[in-house]
Amino acid sequence: MNWEQLLSLKRFGDTNKRLRKEQDETRLGFEVDYDRIIFSSEFRSLQDKTQVIPLSQTDFVHTRLTHSLEVSVVARSLGRKVGQKLLQKYPHLQNIHGYLSNDFGTIVASAALAHDIGNPPFGHSGEKAIGQYFSQGKGSAFAHKLTKKEYQDLCDFEGNANGFKILTQNREGREGGLRLSYATLGTFIKYPKESLPKRPSTNVADKKYGIFQSEKSAFIDLAQELGLLKSNSGNELSFSRHPLAFLVEAADDICYTIIDFEDGINLGLISEEFALEYLINLVKDSINSKKYYALSNTEDRVSYLRALAINTLINEAVNIFMTNEEAILKGTFTTSLLQKSKYEAQINDIITLSIKNIYQSKNVVEKELAGHHIITQLLDIYITAVNNNFNQTSSNYDALILNTLPKSILTNNKSLYDRLLSVSHYVSLLSDSNAVLTYRKLQGMYMV
Numbered sequence: 001m002n003w004e005q006l007l008s009l010k011r012f013g014d015t016n017k018r019l020r021k022e023q024d025e026t027r028l029g030f031e032v033d034y035d036r037i038i039f040s041s042e043f044r045s046l047q048d049k050t051q052v053i054p055l056s057q058t059d060f061v062h063t064r065l066t067h068s069l070e071v072s073v074v075a076r077s078l079g080r081k082v083g084q085k086l087l088q089k090y091p092h093l094q095n096i097h098g099y100l101s102n103d104f105g106t107i108v109a110s111a112a113l114a115h116d117i118g119n120p121p122f123g124h125s126g127e128k129a130i131g132q133y134f135s136q137g138k139g140s141a142f143a144h145k146l147t148k149k150e151y152q153d154l155c156d157f158e159g160n161a162n163g164f165k166i167l168t169q170n171r172e173g174r175e176g177g178l179r180l181s182y183a184t185l186g187t188f189i190k191y192p193k194e195s196l197p198k199r200p201s202t203n204v205a206d207k208k209y210g211i212f213q214s215e216k217s218a219f220i221d222l223a224q225e226l227g228l229l230k231s232n233s234g235n236e237l238s239f240s241r242h243p244l245a246f247l248v249e250a251a252d253d254i255c256y257t258i259i260d261f262e263d264g265i266n267l268g269l270i271s272e273e274f275a276l277e278y279l280i281n282l283v284k285d286s287i288n289s290k291k292y293y294a295l296s297n298t299e300d301r302v303s304y305l306r307a308l309a310i311n312t313l314i315n316e317a318v319n320i321f322m323t324n325e326e327a328i329l330k331g332t333f334t335t336s337l338l339q340k341s342k343y344e345a346q347i348n349d350i351i352t353l354s355i356k357n358i359y360q361s362k363n364v365v366e367k368e369l370a371g372h373h374i375i376t377q378l379l380d381i382y383i384t385a386v387n388n389n390f391n392q393t394s395s396n397y398d399a400l401i402l403n404t405l406p407k408s409i410l411t412n413n414k415s416l417y418d419r420l421l422s423v424s425h426y427v428s429l430l431s432d433s434n435a436v437l438t439y440r441k442l443q444g445m446y447m448v
Helices: 029-038 041-048 064-089 101-113 124-135 138-145 148-155 159-168 182-188 213-226 245-266 272-283 289-294 298-323 325-330 344-359 362-390 396-403 416-429 432-442
Strands: none
Touching: 029 101, 029 182, 041 064, 041 432, 064 101, 064 245, 064 298, 101 182, 101 245, 124 138, 124 148, 124 362, 124 416, 138 148, 138 362, 138 416, 148 213, 148 416, 159 182, 159 213, 159 416, 182 213, 182 245, 213 416, 245 272, 245 298, 245 344, 272 298, 272 344, 289 298, 298 325, 362 396, 362 416, 362 432
16 A cells, blocks of 8 residues: 555545645644534434443543544544654655644544544444344344345444444435545545455454445545555455554543543542552653642543653554554554553553443443443334335334334335445444433334
8 A cells, every 4th residue: 555545635436536735724634634524413413422431421422423522633643743743754644645643633532523423322332232233123123135245234233334424425415525625535444355255364454344335336446546465365355454443442442441440440440549559650751750749639630640640651552553554554453452562461451340349330221231222122113114104004103103213214115235234224323312212202102
């Protein structure tokens, strides 16, 4: 891969090449990407989607929105620092093409801003609820009517693939989705492959999948424009990552490791004394002991250590990226950046404690159970109505249900896969509270 192609400003529908040196410096193309994501309704709904604690009533627990904004800030720093070093290594990128370090920062920040835009309500349990409806629930009846890849898309419903769908899917009046630059779209895709085949792999890019069958042609066009490398010799849709995707992943890893941990401390799920010891182990080389011990309350102490930890891991990730930059361009670097970190043991200690005390806490599990039931019921009601309408066997109840759905739902599409994915996509766009409210309405509890 080469950076000239990887930094493409092209957008879906473009007929002429966009050159960096011809960009308006007051509002660059990569900055337009950031703005379009911020103003999208799908991004706005993240304010009421679960990060860790579903339907939290406290004012300091992170939602998907605050998490995404924080990941974007960290990603911007990562991108700028890497950009500075890349321009020193490849001066023609600046001297001939006009790229600046801030371009790298904006690309990575934009992709990071959107990294959770496809996540269903109720966190990762929402993804599992949609998948299990098709793999183990009533949706399993459709298995023999779909191709293996189509069925796998539904059984392993993936927020990353759903995010790419949001960013690129055509709908009336919005061809090409948000029409982001190809550089930002490529950086967004952490798992540039389709849902099948599944094979044992140590490559972090194979951990999940990032492309539904419905967006396959859009992704192929994107991969060809960016010069992504095919990672297999057959007809499978599987490519090496855009190099900057490693920075988005690192920003996300840094934030959920440190900030989810901070939420656990503030909620009292992890004792302060125990937690601070873990954080101090991560920043012991940079902590100012006098300043730290002058802080009088838990929130300030945690905030100070959090800032130090994030800065430490940013610098670590930048160094690892640049050390392995040539391997990344060749597609032979197969781990996340922080897996190569000298702080890996400390990071794993924090994650292990978070899993035990936060992600598996009674409060989280109980709300995830409720969310799982709600999503399953919504899928069943909507899919039944949509398919009955297509088969011309609608009941009066089905007709009423269809009247509650937006026109974007493919109720009359001949493809069963498209109908099922369209409904799943619609449910995934609901916020936590809207999913609960919609469920109550459909269960006749609206006026109770």
